[in-house]
Amino acid sequence: MKILLYILIFLFGTIIGSFLNVVIYRTPRKESIVYPPSHCPKCEHELNAIDLMPILSYILLKGRCRYCKEKISIRYPVVETLTGILFLIIYYKFGLDFKAFSYIFLASLLISISFIDMEHKIIPNKIIIAGFIGGIIFRMLMYNYGFMDYIIGLLLGGGILLLISLISGGEMGGGDIKLMALIGLFVGWKLTIVTLFLSVVIGALAGAILVALKIKGRKDYISFAPYISLAWLISILYGYEILNFYIKLIRG
Template sequence: MMYLQYILVFIFGTIIGSFLNVVIYRIPRKESIVYPPSHCTKCGHKLKPVDLFPVLSYILLKGRCRHCGEKISIRYPAVEFLTGFIFFIIFYHFGLSIKALSYIFLSAVLVAITFIDIEHKIIPNKIILTGLIGGIIFRVLLYNYGILDYVIGFALGGGILLLISIISGGGMGGGDIKLMALIGLFVGWKLTLTTLFIAVLLGAIGGIILIILKVKTRKDYIPFGPYISMACLISILYGYDLLNLYIGYIRG
């Protein structure tokens, strides 16, 4: 029975991933995510239900539109599979609970932000606002976990990056500041600090690799949102283990 639940959670995640693909494509272009219905971005042909099965349709169509033959971006099945996998991992760690649902909601927001930031180098306010509304709702539902830690996390997450931005003369984007504040509202101040530390570490490693591979130069802008998102997911799953390991290390 438990295996069936895992499968259903994964499938649900891929379906949400399919919706996130619409968000990722349309929000930066200031298009409605409701109308028109899903269609080929090349020929405009309305997609049928058989074309919309997450991951599976891409495989069956061999990565091309059935009407015009245009190649379908690998991003579509990648987002669907990644979202399903993240939902599965969160469910595996936290079970069927409000806390798990809050992290699943947050992870969906992070997936959308990651791919938009990579392609367009922006973090849309609409997605941040949606995340904040969701964060407030979940904080009410999870009132037994307390409020103060999460308010501090909100202020700390956004405040630290805002301070860095001021000191560096704009070296940190406004979208990153808002994203970090949003994460603080979901995870509390301890995991906010863990997320910041891991994000900086991942960003440094990722930046060095991109420069070595000559994908980027020292002067190129490298989106920080994806590193924040990855760091947040690591913190959600293993943050307290890492904190305990660190505390045990400094205590000897």
């Protein structure tokens, strides 16, 4: 029975991922995410169930629009699979309680934000605002986890990145600052510190690799949201172990 639940959660993730694809495509273009119904961006033919099955449609249609044969972006099945896997990981680690739901919600926002940041070099305020509204609702539902811890997380996350931005002369975008504050609201101050630390390490490493492979130039914009998101994931999975290891290390 357990395996059935895993399959269901993965499928649920791919369906949400399919919706995230709509968010990723439409939000930066200032289009509504509910209307009009999904259509091919090239021939504008409205898509029906056969075209909209997560992952499967892409495979069955061999990555092309059924009507005009225009290539469909690989982003569609990638986002769907990634969302399915992330939901599975969160379920595996946290079960099915408010905390798990709050992380599923945040993971969905982070996937949308990361892909938009990579493609358009922006983090839409609309998604950040949706995140803060969701975050406040989760904090009220999860009042037994306390409140201050998360407010401090918010201030710390946003504050430290703001400081880095001021020191580095604006290399850190405003979107990244808001994003880190949002994560703080969901994870509390301890995991905020771990997330900050890991995102700087991952960002520096990835930046160096991208420049070394000549994929990016030294002066090119490098999206930071995907690294922050990856750092968040590692933090919620292993954050306290990392923190304890570090504390032992400095205590000798």
